[in-house]
Amino acid sequence: MNFLSHFYFERYASESARVVGCLLPDLLKNADKDYVFHPNRFEEQLFAHPQLIAIYQGWYRHVEVDKIFHSSPFFLEHNHQLRKKLDPILSHLPIRASFMGHISLELLLDHLLIQHEMANVSRLYEHLTQVNRSMLKKFLEIIGLTNTDKFFHFYDQFISWKYIHEYADLRSLSEPLFNISKRVWSFQESALDRQALSDALEEYAADSLTDFRDIFRFVNDKLTIS
Template sequence: MNYLAHFFLDHTDPRPHFTAGAMLPDLGRSFGKGYRIQAIYLPPQTSAQQLLHHLNAGVERHHHADKLFHTSAFFRRHFELVKSNLYKAQLQSIPKYTYFVAHVLLEMLIDRLLMKQHPHLCDNYYNALLRTDTMVISRYMQLWGMPKEEALKFTGHFELFCTNQYLYHYQTNAGLLYGLERMYQRVMPGYFPEKDKIRLEACIAACEEAMEEDLPLLFAPDGIFRNSD
């Protein structure tokens, strides 16, 4: 799942560092190759270490939720739908790794639909992240194994994520396609020409309509995420 979907699962949790922890694995992948952030061992919680434990709980929650999501009927159905629509579009700018694009687009569309259905969700997400202590995040990343200088760069990357607030751009097709293009450039160089963007917009419309109907079932109180915290 993408950033906002992870937040939506626990959007009533009052701990901003838990919210930050739930996005660290995704942020690590965007920071650089090889940063696959997993939960770490921490000694028993004390008042001085409480925020580190909140971060760690968020990281653990992220991976558990992803495991449930990627084995769900919702994911299987809509991943195949997005992938088949991408193949049918015969996009010249996506000659390979269509499965990767389908996976990314599916998760981006979930975030977009959550913003549409819950207008204040993204505001609340960024507000929670802005209440975190970046020195605590830096300390956590050092405990995870990052050198100190690299951990400071990572917290700068975190701060940039919080100030750029690019998730809002998912609300427009232009913003969504820009984000998708940037993600694809991680595995293939190049840009989406206008002709492909038009075809991608048609793909987005078809997949989003089907997904919107099923999305409440994915996050239902008695759905796959019940009692999973």
């Protein structure tokens, strides 16, 4: 799931540390795709302070949400259908339709949460701004991140860009989707490619994602980490 969908499961959290924790695995991956961390190896150090515990709990809530989501019938079916729908649009580009289908579904869910006012994007950014940065820095150092300056440079950019607000417009999704794909493949899409992708996603959301609330109920019902 993408940032706003993860925030959905922490939308009532009172601690910003918990919210930042639930976004942190993806924030780190966006800052550097080679980052790999295992906080569970450092529980004794992380359980020494309530703020560190909150970040830790948010992190593993994120892990559990993704595990449930990616193994759900909802994800498997919609990922398959989107792959088939997007394959002819992407056939002249190096992008795998299964990859684009996966990330398209996740951004569509974020869009639908905004459209139906089920998650507050501004509140998400407030948590990112209000978190105790010294505690966040300490958490990162404990799990093995030596250059925290690089991460916080990205973190501050992420807050200033506020690009999740743009997901309110479904037709704006094609640009970030192609940009994400460029992290894997070298290509240059055309304006017609962006239009074709936008048209396909708009049609799919209207015709095939009327059941989108089901996946949030499904994941919520299966969560074991409180």
